[in-house]
Structure formats: C-alpha cells, structure tokens
Amino acid sequence: MGKLTNDATKLLEAISYQLIVTLEYCHNLIEGQALWLEVYGDVTVGGKAQIEVKNFVDDLTDGHINFWNTLKNWTSSKFKQEKYCELILLTTQAYGATAELRHWNQLTVGDRLALLDNVLKHSEARTAASGKKESKVVQIQQFVMAEERREILLDVIGKVRIVSDEPSLVVRAEEAKSRYGKGLDPSKRGDYFEALLGYLIEPCISKDGWKITYDDFDIKIATLFARYCKNSRKFPVVDLTSLKGLVDESAYADRLFVKKLHEIKYAEKIPAAILEHMVAVQTISSEFKRFTVEKLDVDSYKNDQLKRHISLRSGAIKQCRRLSKEYWCEESQIFFDNRCGEPVDGMPAFDGTTVDFRNGIWHMLADDEDEEGNERLHWRLW
Secondary structure, three states, X not given: OOOOOOOOHHHHHHHHHHHHHHHHHHXXXXXXXXXXXXXXXXXXXXXXXXXXXXXXXXXXXXXXHHHHHHHHHHHOOOOOHHHOOEEEEEEOOOEOOOOHHHHHHXXXXXXXXXXXXXXXXXXXXXXXXXXXXXXXXXXXXHHHHOHHHHHHHHHHHOOEEEEOOOOOHHHHHHHHHXXXXXXXOHHHHHHHHHHHHHHHOOOOOOOOOOEEEHHHHHHHHHHXXXXXXXXXXXXXXXXXXXXXXXXXXXXXXXXXXXXXXXXXXXXXXXXXXXXXXXXXXXXXXXXXXXOOXXXXXXXXXXXXXHHHHHHHHHHHHHHHOOOOHHHHHHHHHHHHHHHHOOOOOOOOOOEXXXXXXXXXXXXXXXXXXXXXXXXXXXXOXX
C-alpha cells in the first residue's frame, strides 16, 4: 500500500522519539523538580536544562539547519536562556566526515564563536559566487551571528552541548523498555511502557498543562508497578474493549450458562454474561500465568463461590415458593440481579478482584452439568 502524498509518518516518528526522550528525563527528575513538554521547547527541566530533540537520518554538518535553527531559537528574544544551566541538542544524526562540530563540546566559548563565524563566512561566499538568493539556512546563520545578539549568543553557546549519533526510534524504545522495566513481568513491559507514554501525552485533565512533576511521576510509576510488577497484588486487568468485539452470541447458543439465562427469560443479560465468561477464561488461562497462582487456588475460589451461591439460592427458593408460579421467572431475574450487585469476594493473594471476573466464574460454574446428588449453579428459583 503506497503512502499518501501528505503522509505524516515522519512527524509521528519525531513525536514518538521526543516522548521517549521525555520519559528518560522524567526518570532523571529529582525531588522538587518539574519537567515541561512542548511549552518552552521540546523538553524542559525546570532551572536546569532545555533539550531540543531531532530525529534525522542525514549527517550533522557545520552548516546543517538543525543546528543553526536550534541556535536561532535559543538566541531569540522570547527565549530566556538565563534560566538554564545547560542547552542540549540531542540528535540521531552522526557528524559529517569533515564537520568541525564534532569538537564542539571540548571547545572554549571563543573557539565556538570562531567556528560559527567561519561557517557564516563560507556560506556567504558560496552564495555570492553562485549569484543565487540567500537560502533559508544562510538567513538563519546571519540572524544568529548578528552583532546586536552577540552578548546573548556568547551566553548561549557557553551552555550548548551536542549529543549526537543517538539510537534510532526502535532501538531507543527497546532500550527504554529494558532500562525502566526492571522488576516488571517481562510479558507486561510493553503495556507498562505504553501506559507511561500515554500518561505523558494525556490532555490537561489530571496534570497542570504539559507539566510533569517529580511527585506526579512518582505516583504514576508506583501505580503502574503495582499492576505490572512480578507477582503484583493488583488484580490483572483484561482489555474489555478488545474482548467486546469478539462476543458472538450464536457461538455460545448451546452453552449451558446461556441456556440457564434463557430459562429465566433473561436473554438481554446474555451478551454481558458471555463477556464476563470470556474475562474469567482469559484471566485464568493467560493473566494468572504471570503470578504464583496455582490451579488449586482457582478451584478453591470457584468452590467457595458455588457453596455460597447454593446457600443463597436455597433461601431465595423458599421465599419464591410463597408466590404464584407466574412470578417465579421474575423473582429469578431479581435473584440474578441481586447476586451480580453483591460486593466481590477477593481472590486470595490479590487486591481488587474485578466484578467481571467474579461474575465470569459464576458463568463458568453455570456451564457445568448437574451430577447425581450434586447440583451445580442455577439461576432459576424452582
């Protein structure tokens, strides 16, 4: 499939790359610090650093527009360079073979100014020789080197550090998952990583604009670790959205737990029952594998649920028999609703067992045939 004329892939890659860099700097925050995303620049660490992030393939040469445009932004009257101890150009670009910029981080302020001045002179000479109009990059160079900005420029270039030849988007993402995924269940590192990136781009609902504080980030990490760490006590959450698309009533028409809802003329509850059944099955077959949950633990939970249900149903049957038979179906529906609205009995070793899982366990039990002298789970009160 060919790309559209105005394909935005590169823009999305650049945004993704910036978010991963932002995530790295969030982990570097110390108590009391805050970080801003796309407010004062690409990434800003309050009182410490301004980071411009560039995800480019071509070489970083002395006259490259990425470098000079970054200097232009930092020497602009709107930018308060005095607020930062360091100005960082972080780029995936490697230095060109003849680039003097490769020595930038080791040069004095005077040597840096001389390098910039030399680049401008060569650019203007080439433009004059060609007879063409000054290119955009030459105009940017002239803006940066203008005499009226010299004092600001000297302050800026004294703080500039170039971080070049950084990993590609894919490599950086994988390294971030590994670096910040310590202590997590390996199968859930991707989910944890995506949740953190989602937190960074979350609209200004739960955060103060695009500001991320040490305390907020600390709480977010603690919350996600509780869910995704190895042997977490947080009950595993199944993606209901993806499961809802798989609910097919016709495929479950012959299942006993579905027939038992038809038995009390409560067909409208069947789609939800199927979804809950799917949640319980997936949790047991997939999610519990990440934890020290043995079959015995699940069987014990199911057995406890069945015993309680049989006892409550027995009492409800006695109440129902006092009414005419014409009300038995409706009373059975009320019994079903009341049961589904009860507080959830927690699974041992977990906090926050979900209603969907608990109800799904009931539907699994309702899917079992009665045995001689051993009645299974029913909703009918007769």
